[in-house]
Structures are given as C-alpha cells and as structure tokens.
Amino acid sequence: MTSKAMSLTGKAICLLSIAATTLVLPTAVPAHAAPPANTAPPVLPAIQQWTGGSGRLVLGDQSRIVTPAGSTPQLQQLAGKVVSDATELTGLHLTAATGTAAAGDVLLKIDPAADFGAVLPALKPEAYRIDVSGGKATVTAASQQGAINGATTLLQIVVGSADHRSLPVGSAVDFPNYAVRGFMLDVGRRYFTPEFIRSYIKWMGYQKLNTLQIHLNDNEIVAPNGDWSQAKSAFRLQSDNPAFAGLAATDGVYTRADWDSFEDAAAAAGVTLVPEIDAPGHARAFTKFKPELGLNGGNSDHLDLSKPASTDFMKSVYAEFTPWFRGPNVHIGADEYDKAYVGQYKTYINTIAPYVRSLGKQVSIWGSFSTMSGGGAGYDPDLTVNSWNNGWYGPKKAIADGYDVINSNDNQLYVVPFANYYHGQGLDGQWIFNSWEPHVFPGDQTLAKQDPHLLGAMPAVWNDLVRANYTELQVHGLVEKSFPALAQKMWSGTKAGTDYQAFLNTTRAVGQGPGTAYLPDTLGSNDVASDLARGRTTTASSTEAAALQASNATDGLPDTRWGSKYTDDQWLQVDLGSVRRISTATLTWEAAYAKEYDLQVSTDGTTWTTVSQRRGLTGPTADQITFPATDARYVRMQGIKRGTAYGYSLYGIDVRGASDLAAGKPATASSSETPWLTPELAFDNNGTTRWSSERTDDQWLQVDLGSPRTVSGASLTWEAAYAKDYDLQVSTDGTTWTTVSQQRGHTAAGTNNLTFTPTDARYVRMQGIKRGTGYGYSLYSLRVS
Structure with missing residues (x-):
C-alpha cells in the first residue's frame, strides 16, 4: 500500500476492504437544515457548468474504469490509460473493464446525443459531462476527443481531492470556448530533445491545450559580418532518402521514429501536431543545402523565387515529409520575406498552398499580407492565418479578407528566452489571467468574443538568441509562468473567477499530470x-x-x-x-x-x-x-x-x-486527532486547513517528495498547538533518517523558516519531541525547498 493510501482514515480503509467504494456522507447537521451542496471541484481549466450534490464518492483499489460492450478500441485504450495514470498520480490501483458499471465504478462512454449544455455546434466533439451519483460516476462524451477531455478532468478531480481518491457528488457539463488552444515551439533555432517534446505534449493535454506547432527550421536573424556561411541554421527532420542527405542539422534531429513517438503521445493526450516547414524566408537551412537556390548567389536566408527550381525544391521537401504527419494541417511559414519580390512571393504562396493540399493537408501561414501587398487580395483563399503582428496582417483585416485567424500576437504572446524584448523572462501569468482572452489584441484590433472566424490562440517561444547559453528546462521555467492561465482563458474564459492566487492553488493541487516528471514544477508556491x-x-x-x-x-x-x-x-x-x-x-x-x-x-x-x-x-x-x-x-x-x-x-x-517541493505530495503521520485533520492538509497549499496529531509528545508528520531531491530548507507554519522542541529529519529510503535541524525552545505558534546544508532526500519529517501546549502538534503547512 502506498503512503497516500495509508493516509486514509482507518474507517475509510475498513470500508474499502468491504466494497470497492463508499459514499462519505456530509458532516451531521440539524434535522431542519439541508446538507450543503458541493462546490465545483477545482480543476484546470475550470468547468463551464456545475450542479452540486452532497457527499463524495471514494474510489478504492477494486473500482473499475468501465467501457460499454461494443466500445471502440480507442475508448478501451483510454480506460487503460486512466488506470495507469491514476496509479502514477494517486497510488490507486484501478482496473479497466468492459460491460456494465457497478457501485464504485466509473463508466466511460460516448453518446453524441447527450446534453452538453451551451456548447457551440462546431465545438461539440470536445464536449463531455461527468455525473457522480448513486454510488458511481459516469463520463459521457460527444466523441473520442471529448472522452479524453472528460477522463482528464476526472483524473484532476481525484488528484486534487484531499484524500487523492474521491469525487464530489454532482454533475459537470464542460466544453471549450475555442477550437485551437495551442502553443508554438521554435526548435529550428534551438534543439529540444524528444523527451522534452513528448513531455510537453502530455503536459499540454493535461491542461486541455490541444495544438502543438513545431517550427522545424530557421536560422539566426542577422548573419555574422553579413556572411551567411557563418550563420547558425537548422532543419530538424532527418530522412533516409539520399536526395536529402546533408539537409538535416548536425546538432540534433528528429528521425521518423522520433516523430512517430510524438504522434503517438499526441493521440493519447488529445493533442494535434502542426509541423511547420518555413520558406521562402527563414530558409538558410535550405539555401545552405542548395546555395544555387538562394538570393545573392546563396549568401542569404531567402530562397530566390525567380527560379522555378526553388519552388520545385520546396515541393520535394513537403512531399518527402508530409507522409510523416498524421494531423490534418501543415504550416508553410511564409513570413518576413523581402517585399521587393512581392510578385514572386504571391506566386509562390499560390503554388505551394494547393500543392500541400494535394498531399492531403490543410494549410496554415504566418500573416504577412498587409506588409507584402497591402492585403490578401489575389492570394490563395483557403488558408488559416496566424495573426502575429497587427502591422504585418492584423486580425480584422485578415477576417475581412475572408480568412480564419489564430491569435499569435507578438506584443502579447511571444517569448524570446532571456532576451531584452518579447517577454524575455516569460509571459506574465497574472496579466493573462486578469486581462486577456483569445479575442484580445493590442490597439484597435480586439475582436468580439468567439468571433466565428477566430479559431483560438497560440502563444509562441522563439529562440532568437542562437548563441546564448540556456537549456530546454530553463525555457520550461519561462513557459510555465503563464501556461496554466493561458489554458484557462482559452478553454472557459473567466470561469475560474478573479482570484489569481486561488487559481494558482488549483494549479498546484492538480499538478503537471502523468508522464511529465522530466519537467521541473516551478509553480510549487505563490512566490515562485x-x-x-x-x-x-x-x-x-x-x-x-x-x-x-x-x-x-x-x-x-x-x-x-x-x-x-x-x-x-x-x-x-x-x-x-x-x-x-x-x-x-x-x-x-x-x-x-x-x-x-x-x-x-x-x-x-x-x-x-x-x-x-x-x-x-x-x-x-x-x-x-x-x-x-x-x-x-x-x-x-x-x-x-x-x-x-x-x-x-x-x-x-x-x-x-523557493519552490515548495512538498506541495500536493503524499503525506503520512503517526496519528491524526480527528478524521478530518489528516496529514495531506499540511501540503495542500491552503492556509486554512491543517493536520493535527494526538495529544502526546512523540508524534511525527512525513512527506514523500516522489523522488530524491536536493533540499536545503523548510518552512513550518504552526497552528496554536505548536511544537516547543522538534527535529527536522530527511531520508532517501524512508527508513534511515538524518536530523538536519534541531529546533528547541519555541514559545509560540507561527512560522519557523529553517535553512540547512543542501542534502539529497526523498522523505522529509517533522519529528515532535516536546509539545508547546496540552494539545497535540498542529501544522497549517510544511514547505520544503
């Protein structure tokens, strides 16, 4: 049994041994008072509609994730994924089954005719509902994508619950406000490992972000001393075709097997990959490979579009790699080309776009038509436009020209890591939460909410500083500052309320999701x-x-x-x-x-x-x-x-x-004074909840950080029942303990901030020695840094 399972009260364990689950009834109230209705469970992003009942459904190790007989293999696979994800995040050992749900089970089904509330018809495939009543839970989705969304919310509810295994009785109806809830990562200028990409896909899916655009080629912005042969550039896909030998980068590439692993992860997470192969500008990787196709005799990052061979070469690139891509869309870039060649540029767009469609893909493009031509007249009409700059092609002009748009506005949504422009330290999550939604653009370009031609939004990371020294995990630290707020505002707008700190508490409670251990969680505290x-x-x-x-x-x-x-x-x-x-x-x-x-x-x-x-x-x-x-x-x-x-x-x-390494982690204790003052409440990032022990001196509280971490400090916030004397101890195995701080002679409740020599530890424990009152020990929080 895991430490989380052990943290259940003895009564709950006893009942779970009798049946797969139990309904925990609300605290007794006078006969004339109705039990309070459950509030909406805190999840990320917030649920659109909630109707609360009373009581909770507690899942046990005999609970099942059930799919009806005749369900698709994809739905059955999703049930298995819920089982493995729950084990990873909560310690629950559920099973997947086919047939009829019984008491204590979760039924996962698809029914397009179900009631999904006020969802827009175009967004209905992503809708779902969760009904918890009668001793079981039912997740009903409009499609497989909706089932993934519903299963994700179900998992977050369980993870975020105080006991890490229960669901509030009630009904949720949920759906997105926008179809595209995305993120773009520039790997052309800086290589990101396959492990990072797969982790990001899983992290995005856990927040219901559904589109990852991968910018596969690019180069530094200015050639050193005007010599493009000295410029850094890369194309990140490696083909076995001898015709492309030498095109792939030498400092990191993705093979077909790598890309297949991305697509597999994306399918499981409900994420669509949009590969971007950028030309005719930003094309140094191609002009380096074939200098005869570049402007200025090849000393350029622009293709020479006066040469039909340049367009033919790009056709060959798309023909070679498009079969790798399972999603419906390919992005052809096409931004920031020299407008002196606007006629050739227009011809190129009008040739490449239909060619890529002939390969079975829809086509997206960076909005550039205002700067290039004054507008979209004469361009291929069947394009999706990322509106990235109001001057280059603002959203109102693009929509007037007949295009659907995605908000990728540079002023608001670009990050250039560690630069002194374009949010070099990351987007401001609080500003996003308070002031932004996908329809918001700078200046006079803000659109109506859910404008039918606004597909959604896609913030972007551009690695312009190709010679700077930073890592992919440092980039993650910048992105993480705003990702939860972006996910919230793209899915259900203001449904999370107006309290940003409460929103961050929810973010910390649900965590980063399964399969994301590679990504450091830097949102462990409000201070971070x-x-x-x-x-x-x-x-x-x-x-x-x-x-x-x-x-x-x-x-x-x-x-x-x-x-x-x-x-x-x-x-x-x-x-x-x-x-x-x-x-x-x-x-x-x-x-x-x-x-x-x-x-x-x-x-x-x-x-x-x-x-x-x-x-x-x-x-x-x-x-x-x-x-x-x-x-x-x-x-x-x-x-x-x-x-x-x-x-x-x-x-x-x-x-x-300093991040709180203990936030939301499994906790155990020598005792709990009552069934509602349990150990995990000292790690729930809620300053009003607490753990309290029995009324004897030799009591302890322990947290499992999940894996060995280097720790160098702790902060203990005591309720009135404080410790006069205690030791802070650490362990790598949960058996052998080392005291890193001896605390003696405290005379009042409050916060004790402890600093000690950095040491590796998986477990951290407050070992009580002498109480400061006649009660037990009581902690609002024990934070570890």
Whole structure:
C-alpha cells in the first residue's frame, strides 16, 4: 500500500476492504437544515457548468474504469490509460473493464446525443459531462476527443481531492470556448530533445491545450559580418532518402521514429501536431543545402523565387515529409520575406498552398499580407492565418479578407528566452489571467468574443538568441509562468473567477499530470509563480539621468531601465516588503553591463550576505542566478567592475521564491486527532486547513517528495498547538533518517523558516519531541525547498 493510501482514515480503509467504494456522507447537521451542496471541484481549466450534490464518492483499489460492450478500441485504450495514470498520480490501483458499471465504478462512454449544455455546434466533439451519483460516476462524451477531455478532468478531480481518491457528488457539463488552444515551439533555432517534446505534449493535454506547432527550421536573424556561411541554421527532420542527405542539422534531429513517438503521445493526450516547414524566408537551412537556390548567389536566408527550381525544391521537401504527419494541417511559414519580390512571393504562396493540399493537408501561414501587398487580395483563399503582428496582417483585416485567424500576437504572446524584448523572462501569468482572452489584441484590433472566424490562440517561444547559453528546462521555467492561465482563458474564459492566487492553488493541487516528471514544477508556491520584486520600492547608489531611475528595474516593462553613474562601486537594491524565502534572481542587463558583481541579500537592510559572486561576464544578457533557499527582505546588486566605460544599466531585476517541493505530495503521520485533520492538509497549499496529531509528545508528520531531491530548507507554519522542541529529519529510503535541524525552545505558534546544508532526500519529517501546549502538534503547512 502506498503512503497516500495509508493516509486514509482507518474507517475509510475498513470500508474499502468491504466494497470497492463508499459514499462519505456530509458532516451531521440539524434535522431542519439541508446538507450543503458541493462546490465545483477545482480543476484546470475550470468547468463551464456545475450542479452540486452532497457527499463524495471514494474510489478504492477494486473500482473499475468501465467501457460499454461494443466500445471502440480507442475508448478501451483510454480506460487503460486512466488506470495507469491514476496509479502514477494517486497510488490507486484501478482496473479497466468492459460491460456494465457497478457501485464504485466509473463508466466511460460516448453518446453524441447527450446534453452538453451551451456548447457551440462546431465545438461539440470536445464536449463531455461527468455525473457522480448513486454510488458511481459516469463520463459521457460527444466523441473520442471529448472522452479524453472528460477522463482528464476526472483524473484532476481525484488528484486534487484531499484524500487523492474521491469525487464530489454532482454533475459537470464542460466544453471549450475555442477550437485551437495551442502553443508554438521554435526548435529550428534551438534543439529540444524528444523527451522534452513528448513531455510537453502530455503536459499540454493535461491542461486541455490541444495544438502543438513545431517550427522545424530557421536560422539566426542577422548573419555574422553579413556572411551567411557563418550563420547558425537548422532543419530538424532527418530522412533516409539520399536526395536529402546533408539537409538535416548536425546538432540534433528528429528521425521518423522520433516523430512517430510524438504522434503517438499526441493521440493519447488529445493533442494535434502542426509541423511547420518555413520558406521562402527563414530558409538558410535550405539555401545552405542548395546555395544555387538562394538570393545573392546563396549568401542569404531567402530562397530566390525567380527560379522555378526553388519552388520545385520546396515541393520535394513537403512531399518527402508530409507522409510523416498524421494531423490534418501543415504550416508553410511564409513570413518576413523581402517585399521587393512581392510578385514572386504571391506566386509562390499560390503554388505551394494547393500543392500541400494535394498531399492531403490543410494549410496554415504566418500573416504577412498587409506588409507584402497591402492585403490578401489575389492570394490563395483557403488558408488559416496566424495573426502575429497587427502591422504585418492584423486580425480584422485578415477576417475581412475572408480568412480564419489564430491569435499569435507578438506584443502579447511571444517569448524570446532571456532576451531584452518579447517577454524575455516569460509571459506574465497574472496579466493573462486578469486581462486577456483569445479575442484580445493590442490597439484597435480586439475582436468580439468567439468571433466565428477566430479559431483560438497560440502563444509562441522563439529562440532568437542562437548563441546564448540556456537549456530546454530553463525555457520550461519561462513557459510555465503563464501556461496554466493561458489554458484557462482559452478553454472557459473567466470561469475560474478573479482570484489569481486561488487559481494558482488549483494549479498546484492538480499538478503537471502523468508522464511529465522530466519537467521541473516551478509553480510549487505563490512566490515562485510571481516576481516578488515587481513594483516594490527600489533604490540605488546613483542614477545617470532622471529618466533612468531605480524603479525602472522593477516596473516589469521590457524597455525601461536603470542607469548608474560611470564608476565601479554602484548598487541597486529592492525591498520585497517583508521577509520572503527566495532562491532565484534574474538580472537583465542593458548594453552597459556588469563584468563583475555580487548578488546580496539581507533581512534588515543592514547586514548583507553574498549569495552569488558573478565574475568574468563578457556581454549583456539575462543573467539567471539560482542559490540555496534563503530568507531575505532586501536583494541588492553590488557592482564591482563595469563591463563598459559607462555605468551599470539594468532593464530588470526579477526575484523568485523557493519552490515548495512538498506541495500536493503524499503525506503520512503517526496519528491524526480527528478524521478530518489528516496529514495531506499540511501540503495542500491552503492556509486554512491543517493536520493535527494526538495529544502526546512523540508524534511525527512525513512527506514523500516522489523522488530524491536536493533540499536545503523548510518552512513550518504552526497552528496554536505548536511544537516547543522538534527535529527536522530527511531520508532517501524512508527508513534511515538524518536530523538536519534541531529546533528547541519555541514559545509560540507561527512560522519557523529553517535553512540547512543542501542534502539529497526523498522523505522529509517533522519529528515532535516536546509539545508547546496540552494539545497535540498542529501544522497549517510544511514547505520544503
């Protein structure tokens, strides 16, 4: 039995041994009062419609995921996936079966004639409903895609429940607001491993994001010294066809087997892959392979469209690789070509688009027609347009020209990792949650909600900085800041309410989903999810000019900056407002960067500790620094040596809290004072719930982090029944324990922030030694960093 299963009360375990499940009735109320209705279960994205009953259905290891006799193989496979996913995320050992559902079971079925509420007809295939009553649950979907969505929500409800195995009685009706809920990843400029791609597909599916566009070729924006032979470029698909030998990149490619694994993962997750092969601009990989097809004698990243061979070559590329692609759509790129050749460009579009359709695919394109031609007149009419820039081709103009559009607006939805433009530190999830939906564009281009020609939205990561040193997991850290909010606003808009912190609690409770262990979860706490320095009081030793004031470094704007006087010994300091537990800071330098500086922290603004010494920097960059979790109210950049003759100049300083490795993880304890003050409540990211032990000194609370992690701190928030003396202990196997912090002589409840030598641990335990009151031990939370 897993630690999660062991955390059930003895009564629940006893009942589960008798039957597959039990209904846990609500707390007794006076006879004249009706039991309270269950509120909508917190899931991501939020459910469109909910009608609550009372009580809960508790699943046990004898519960089954049942599909009706005669169900499709795909539906039966989905039932098996629910079983394996539940085991991975909750420890439940369900089984898949065919036939009739009994008490304690979940029935998974497809019925297009069922009532799916106010869903738009075009979106009905993704709709589903969940009905929990009469001792069992039923997931009814309009199609296989709807069944995947319903099964995902069912799993999230169970994962997010306090006992990790129950469902509230009630009925949910759910469906999306938009057909395309996407994300685009530029792998042309930077290789991302197959493991990363598969993990992202699974992560997206868990949030009901249903479209992943993979940008398969590109090059650096400007050739070094104008010499394109020195430019970095790549095409990421590797064919066995000798005609394409030498086309594939040498620093990372995807074979047919790799791509098949992406498609398999996508089918299971309800995600559609949109491969993008970009031409006639951004085409250095092709002009390098065949220089005779490039402009300027091949010294270019543009194909020479005056040569029919250029178009013929691109036809051969699409003919070679389109059979790899199982989805209905292929993206042909076609952005940012030299408008001096607009006639040839138009001919190319009008030739390639129907050719790709002849291969059995619909065609998408980056919106460029306003800049190229003043509009879409004369272009192939059967295209889907990613509206990425209002000037190049805004959504209103594209729709007026007859096209369906996807919102990929650069001003709002582009991330260029660690650049000083296009959200180099990631999109602001709180702004997305509060102010954005797919119909929102900058300026006067906002559309009506659910405009029939607006298919949805697709934020994008562009790896412009091809020579910068960062990893795919660092990119994930940027993307994760806004992904949940984007998923929410694309699926059900404002149904999650207006409380962003409550929304983040839901995100943490449901987790990242099955098969995503490769992706670090950086949303483990509120502090991680937001920039603690944003808008805080910021001071400096000097300012170069009135317009370059210290507060510019914490205003969140990418184009304002602080600049110091032209001497080495200068500093910038931010007051976080209160003591916070932090572990990451990112300093985004303007051209006047620091060659050497210290990052310092302080709890009182007087005594400073250096947490990182930065030496030998060679140019302006977004310098991300990770250090052992530490308590700080003040954070300071202390300049030591300038990198230029000017002063120090920062676009921004971003400070993040230490992630809570224990959030939502399985918990056990030596005892619980009552059946409702159970161990997992100390790890549910809810400051009003708590665990409480029996009233003896030798009691403990333990959390399983899921895998060995390097830990260096903990934060324990005590209820009135606090510990006077206790040890914090760690273990790699749950058997042999090491004390990393001895706490003695506490005299009151509150929060104890502990720091210790970094050590590897899978299990962390509060071992009580002496109580501070006549009651037991009671913790609102035990956070691990």
